[in-house]
Amino acid sequence: MSKLKTNYLGIELRNPLIVGASSLTSNIDTLKAIEKAGAGAVVFKSLFEEQIQLEELELENELEEYNERHAEMVKLFPTLKHAGPAEHLAKLKKAKETLGIPVIGSLNAMHPDTWAEYAQAIADTGVDALELNFYTTPKDFEVEGKTIIQSQVEVLQSVKEKIKIPISVKLSPFYTNPLDVIRRFDETEVDGFVLFNRLFQPDIDIDKEELVQTIILSDSSDHRLPLRFTGLLYGNIAADICAATGIMNGNDAVKMILAGADTFQVVSTLYRNGIDHITEMLAQIEGWMNKKGYKSIDDFRGKLAKKNLHDPFAYRRAQYVDILLRSNDIIKTNALK
Template identity: 55%
Template sequence: MANLKTTYMGIALENPIIAGASELTGHLESIQKIEESGAGALVIKSLFEEQVQLERFKLEEEAERYAERHAEMTSLYPKMEHAGPKEHLMWVKKAKEAVKIPVFASLNCVNHDTWLEYAKMLQDTGVDGLELNFYANPYEMDVTGASIEDGQVAVAEKIVNALSIPVSVKLSVFYANPLNVISRFDNAGVKGFVLFNRMFQPDIDVDQEKHITPLNLSHAIDNRLPLRFAGLLFGKLKGDICSNTGIFSGKDVIKMLLAGSTCVQIVSALYTNKIASIQSMLQEIEEWMGDKKYTKLEDFRGKMSKEHSKNPWTYQRAQYVKLLFEAEDIIKTAPLT
């Protein structure tokens, strides 16, 4: 039988499939199903600073709603205080205790001080590692890309130096040069790189003329981007590469490993094909490895990376030029309908 074990950020995993942060990792029942289905690890639903701020604001608004009409109530009932992230922290600790597979916390903040404060709190829950969600939705013209990158790297370095558990970063692709930014995080001591975060994109219902928030699931073709960057980064980092987005089958996982990933994260696959699909993905990997006579993942990991590629066109812009020369062959083989 093929050995699917791998190591991510120094943590041993039974296999390279990690259930990424989502609503499915926000409930004990689904978390336990994820473990039963064979996932190598899971990432708990993210702690968002903005959500904590919004809940605190709503509580204060509710408490003050009738303050002027019933002034005596303020003396009868002391002002309530929102618990902040405590509820989430209790949940993370409970989830960690409920399963035996490695559990990673996920954090998304907006203020520099809060990043470190919440990171320390999450470490105290007993999680195996911490994933930092770094992305920026620019809405001000005078903010430079360099200042955003500098700020994110500074936050990551501060957290890495303050924690004893390994830290990973989940990144968007919207950097001028993701390779350079990832290299900077690597030098700052980050141990894992999740490629890439699916950005929330608002939509508009034209009939009701209002903004809507659709569930943005990925599609199989979306895995081309993390595949490319995994191939470019293999052999260049001290940290591990974890591919994310558009991974639905065992073959998709194999592609990422061939490119150079240590592991993958899946979310959309769990919604589309159900949690139990993890079992079939693992079986597909084992069968492929058996056919290829591979006994462990390291036998082929990075085999198709840029570092080991025999084709100089594969990971370069020049591939577009190559396609121009092969245009006639592509037309001949393309379906007519």
């Protein structure tokens, strides 16, 4: 599959398929299977600062539970210091030492001063690159959007000053103008963008009348949003583009590359179809390339990006108007099925 070779974040990959951060990428045996199946690279499961703080709080509560239980006792247990991210970093280092494909670290921090600290710790494991997950859950009516964006820009700058390995930013689509935000990040000379982060959304159990947490895997229809922005961004930013969300098969992946993606990430499709689906997806991409006569990924990357199309409405919402005008035909067609 030499014709699938590509570059991402300055790193040569044997193909553009990257397995995204998830529980799948935290187990060494699964990581070995992912490499054997043919993945070009892997993003190790994210280090969540919020989870670390929660674990530290739980441990502290457990240690305090038996304090002063007996009149002559001050503490039943000796004071212990929680290992914090040490276990995660040890697993990440082992993954890098074990695998022959590039390993990318992933970070979700909470506070401006801890982003750089944790980024340095991850970089010290020897990983090939670092993926920063930028998103903010709105919870304060008084905070302006520009304040959030500026804070993220400053975080990115502080991390770049701290570490020397390539950095990508995985973004949420929930900005007023994602293109403007991406442009600002691109001006900091970030190495790549991952489009987009699939965020948890709450649900309600109406029988129990309570909030519930459910995991909803993506499907092929979800790739249209990253496809749109990939097509708009190609040729207009210096950083690489990695498409994510809703890429379930080789055909979905080909669409992303035609729109201008350098690489793409998969997660949900592996939960649905198993690790061996990686091999099948790569075979589908190469089969399509052979059918079309393409010798390399570069031969068709960005061919259908907005920059390379003459259609003034390419990737614009105006295309939706045509669908609305044809809505009666669509309804009639579906009624006949």
